[in-house]
Amino acid sequence: MLQPDHELDGFSRRRQIIDEATTLFLQRGYAGTSMSQLAKACGMQKASLYHHFPTKEALFVACATDGFDEAIAELAAIRADPTLDDDERFRRAIHAVYRINIDSACGRMAPLIAEVSRTIPAVARAFHDEFIMHQHVLMNGIIDDGIARGSFQAPERLGFEHMIFGPVVSLSLEREMFTTFDKFDTLRPIERIRTEHAELLLRLLHGADGGARGTAGRGRAGRAR
Amino acid sequence: MLQPDHELDGFSRRRQIIDEATTLFLQRGYAGTSMSQLAKACGMQKASLYHHFPTKEALFVACATDGFDEAIAELAAIRADPTLDDDERFRRAIHAVYRINIDSACGRMAPLIAEVSRTIPAVARAFHDEFIMHQHVLMNGIIDDGIARGSFQAPERLGFEHMIFGPVVSLSLEREMFTTFDKFDTLRPIERIRTEHAELLLRLLHGADGGARGTAGRGRAGRAR
DNA sequence: GGGGGCCGACCGACCGGTCGGTCTCCCGGT
DNA sequence: ACCGGGAGACCGACCGGTCGGTCGGCCCCC
Structure with a gap:
């Protein structure tokens, strides 16, 4: 298992990458987002991304299943x-x-x-x-x-x-x-x-066209507003 | 204005390109579809595609607004x-x-x-x-x-x-x-x-919880089946 | 001094798009 | 009947650029 990163001054690089990547993916789509763009958005080099995620696919899976x-x-x-x-x-x-x-x-x-x-x-x-x-x-x-x-x-x-x-x-x-x-x-x-x-x-x-049958406990069932 | 193609033996190249492109776009997405793949699917060279559509974007617009x-x-x-x-x-x-x-x-x-x-x-x-x-x-x-x-x-x-x-x-x-x-x-x-x-x-x-009011001319309003 | 995090440089593949040129068909002049 | 040539469809080769991914080494903290 991966340990939760070095976490220097409460700042997780992995977390940051996922967040930035999610933003970019949502903005430009999967194929439309390049690892270089992502690296720039994270303020690091592209090669460094590959220390945290083995492939672009793996990064996307992490983003999509996050949260x-x-x-x-x-x-x-x-x-x-x-x-x-x-x-x-x-x-x-x-x-x-x-x-x-x-x-x-x-x-x-x-x-x-x-x-x-x-x-x-x-x-x-x-x-x-x-x-x-x-x-x-x-x-x-x-x-x-x-x-x-x-x-x-x-x-x-x-x-x-x-x-x-x-x-x-x-x-x-x-x-x-x-x-x-x-x-x-x-x-x-x-x-x-x-x-x-x-x-x-x-x-x-609430039982539409059959009329109201068995409506005990309806509470305040009226329309809001 | 563009005339409607040469139309040799009832076969419009433009029509063929739009159809093939639509299939590929639906299968692989916009960025995931390359003009080379499309050319191969159409049985022609990539350069020939650019005689019918000036850019990939224009081709996509033609596909999306077709029909x-x-x-x-x-x-x-x-x-x-x-x-x-x-x-x-x-x-x-x-x-x-x-x-x-x-x-x-x-x-x-x-x-x-x-x-x-x-x-x-x-x-x-x-x-x-x-x-x-x-x-x-x-x-x-x-x-x-x-x-x-x-x-x-x-x-x-x-x-x-x-x-x-x-x-x-x-x-x-x-x-x-x-x-x-x-x-x-x-x-x-x-x-x-x-x-x-x-x-x-x-x-x-049919007027759900208010009951049926003004239901003249309802026809055979019952449930099908 | 050793290891994790990071980096600059680089790779082969592929991208969208362009170029000059060829082939075929039609059309008008003679 | 023949021919010259213009036009459109098409093609092979190629362009600059970007892609995802790799490599060897530096730096800094333990």
Whole structure:
């Protein structure tokens, strides 16, 4: 195992390289980022990078799989929080899913992983197993808990999952695609979309066209705002 | 103006180059595709490519903006079809949106455009204005028609739009990311997801938690299957 | 004095793009 | 009927530059 670096004055070179590389990868893509650019951004020589990572691929894998657990931690905490009623827990979970996939570095890696998935299949596998699936499992757990308590009605699970995560992932991709638009934030007002998205999903969970059956323990189930 | 090529025995070199390039770009990404590889795939010399396209960027723009209209034509036809009732029209529109964004070449371009959006902003702009927006407009038109006829209730429009297109776009991205998985089709059974997705959306359009108000002319509004 | 972190110089391969030149076909003049 | 030549499609060779990666050695802290 690698020891955690020399750590002179609280400064880990490996950490710095991963951070700078992540920034560059997100900005220019995998093939569009050269090791020389990265070395310059780190204030060192290219050869020195190869003391910390054997290849560019290995460096990318380190970037892409860095911080899975921290990114998802918030969602896990929300599921475990006993002070929330089911509706509010779901709202906060949606909130967290937006942050995880749109704000966090590893969430924004998705388009990059698509770019390299043919040449580095392992990173796609890890991303799926340790990032996407964990989110799905946590979210399904929150829904199952609500169903068990009678707050929610069971939706068609596959379609519903995709209606939870799909809009978030596509928003993340669109933000990458349209970063050069000066008005992207007004074009896609993320906060408002997120709120409406959560309320629409809740409406489905509350049993849509069959009317309200078994809605005990609904809590303050009305619309926010 | 460029005349439409010499067209000897019904074979357009420009067309061939665009088709081969699109295939390669989708397989290996923009930076990952070299003009030499493309020349070999076309059975010609690299220099000859530059008789048809001035730069690699111009070639990519030609690929990315090729076939917008054909891809969207189906959706436009569905909106204009007078023989459909509103529910069935919506179902077929969702179907078409899946085909447009997942099967057609220009729909699958989205991750690529994200890759090059910084270096070729024009292509992101064109993709947004002439592909994404046209789909949104058509889809909103179908919903508005249904509302005007009393078949649908107006949903929160922004959130609803994202619940229509988000899952499709994310499915397209996931298919790119996980092409190396041998079992992707069972992992994400597209047909079943699409059907459940459409039915859940229809449930929202039929006025979910407020109960059914103003549902005249609903037609056969029940669930398919 | 020994070892890890770092460096300048360098490698072969490949990149996007250009060059001069060849081949073929068409077309107008005679 | 023939010919000259212009134009477009195509090609082999080559350009400067950059890529990912390597090597031998220096420097500094233990």
